[in-house]
Amino acid sequence: MGDFSFFLEVVVGGLLSGVMYTLVALGFVLIFKASGVFNFAQGAMVLFAALTFVGFLEFGLPMWAAFLLALAAMLVLAVAIERTVLRPLVGQDHMILFMATIGLSIFLEGFAQLIWGTKVRGLDLGISDEPIEIGGILISQFDLSAALMAAVLVAVLSAFFSYTKVGRALRAVADDTQAAQVAGVPLGFIWAVVWGAAGFIALVAGLVWGARLGVQFALTLVALKALPVMILGGFNSIAGAIVAGLVIGVSEKLAEIYLGPFVGGGIENWFPYALAIAVLLIRPAGLFGATRIARV
Numbered sequence: 001m002g003d004f005s006f007f008l009e010v011v012v013g014g015l016l017s018g019v020m021y022t023l024v025a026l027g028f029v030l031i032f033k034a035s036g037v038f039n040f041a042q043g044a045m046v047l048f049a050a051l052t053f054v055g056f057l058e059f060g061l062p063m064w065a066a067f068l069l070a071l072a073a074m075l076v077l078a079v080a081i082e083r084t085v086l087r088p089l090v091g092q093d094h095m096i097l098f099m100a101t102i103g104l105s106i107f108l109e110g111f112a113q114l115i116w117g118t119k120v121r122g123l124d125l126g127i128s129d130e131p132i133e134i135g136g137i138l139i140s141q142f143d144l145s146a147a148l149m150a151a152v153l154v155a156v157l158s159a160f161f162s163y164t165k166v167g168r169a170l171r172a173v174a175d176d177t178q179a180a181q182v183a184g185v186p187l188g189f190i191w192a193v194v195w196g197a198a199g200f201i202a203l204v205a206g207l208v209w210g211a212r213l214g215v216q217f218a219l220t221l222v223a224l225k226a227l228p229v230m231i232l233g234g235f236n237s238i239a240g241a242i243v244a245g246l247v248i249g250v251s252e253k254l255a256e257i258y259l260g261p262f263v264g265g266g267i268e269n270w271f272p273y274a275l276a277i278a279v280l281l282i283r284p285a286g287l288f289g290a291t292r293i294a295r296v
Contacts, residue, residue, distance in 0.1 A: 009137050010253050016139075016147040018249020020208055023150040025226035025233070025241040026157060027201040033236045034173055034194040035086065036094060040101040043223025044108035045199060049074050050206030050215045051116040054123055063125075071203055078199030082191050109220060120216040125207065146208045153204055157197065158238050166193055228276035233288050240288025248272045 024046070031039045052073050056066035085104055089097055129142040161167035169190050172180040181187055206215075209222050229248050233240025256268035279286065 005136055009139070010257050011250055012137060012139055013143065014250035014253035015246055016143040016249070017253070018246040019147040019150045019154070020205070020245075021225050021229050021248055022154055022242050022245030023201060023208070024205045024223055025229040025245055026154060026238065027198040027205070028223075028226055028230055029233075029235065029238055029241045030157075030161070030170075030194045030201075031198055032230075033238075034170055034191055035097075037086065037097045037101065038094075038235070039198065040098065041081070041105035041108055042198065042202065042226070043220035044105040044112070045074070045077070045202035046206045046209065046223060047215075047217065047219045048077065048108050048112040048206075049199070049203040050123070050210035050219055051112045051121075053203065053207060054121045054210070054215050055116045067203075067207075071200060074199035074203045075196050078195040079192050082195040086191060086195075087188065105220075109217070113217070118217070120214050121210075123207065123210040123215050125211045127211070142212070146212070149204070150208060153201070154242060157201070158242070161238065166190065170194065225272065228272035230286070231276040232279050232286055234286030237286065237288040240286055243288065244286070248275070251275055 024042070027042045027045070028039060031037055031042075049070060053066050053070040056069050057063065061069070081104065085100055086097070089100060127142045127145045129140055131138040132141055132144075133139075161170055169180070169185045170193075172183065172185055173187065173190055205222070206219060209219055213219065213222070225248070229241055229244045231244075232247060233242070233244030252268045252271050255271040256265070259271075260267050
């Protein structure tokens, strides 16, 4: 019974981490669905958002005011990126667009640290990290609260892009960009909305992961965990990102606990990538991704 309870604790911990991985992955998926661009700068946006929030707190602002100002800054930044980087490159090869986002990532990392400094900052969201017992299973209060916040945001974004007029326009752009333009879909507006949503996601992800890891340059590496999530779920599937995030979260925890001792441990960080490679060999589009992707 004790072994089963421990197994459940590992699974629940993995599910909670997976929800937060999904949150990061959604920023990539939304932009990819709308424009076919893999936004390598999403991790830098997470760092920029977290540093901006903490910077406003250091000015003495209350948390709610710091959040609103940081959100405004991220929305302005996201729309500016779409206007100045993506839109002028419409029609270019996707490799050019990808390289542009790499350059943007390096710029944002340096720009954020130029404004706010390079020291590591702690971030206290007022959520205790003490474990609580639910049904005989110990669960971190912080992980549970962060996962609930992430789950609500994921659900709201999924509903918004599934059932609203903007969401239908996004799906039309993802299916066939040129046909959507002919049908009168305002492509520039859709891209601005999607990049704005990605900026909002970056802020929430930055707060969650910044509170766990500290607000520092390493936050940009968190976004790399979104890669196996996207590969497993499909680059253009929101539902796939949700399911794949949970699968990655659980699999990495189980692998570390039950396979790690046989190879000396330390496999949690690379096991998701091994799983993603295995999926690529079987189904390159991912478990939920469409075999045909949108083109700019």
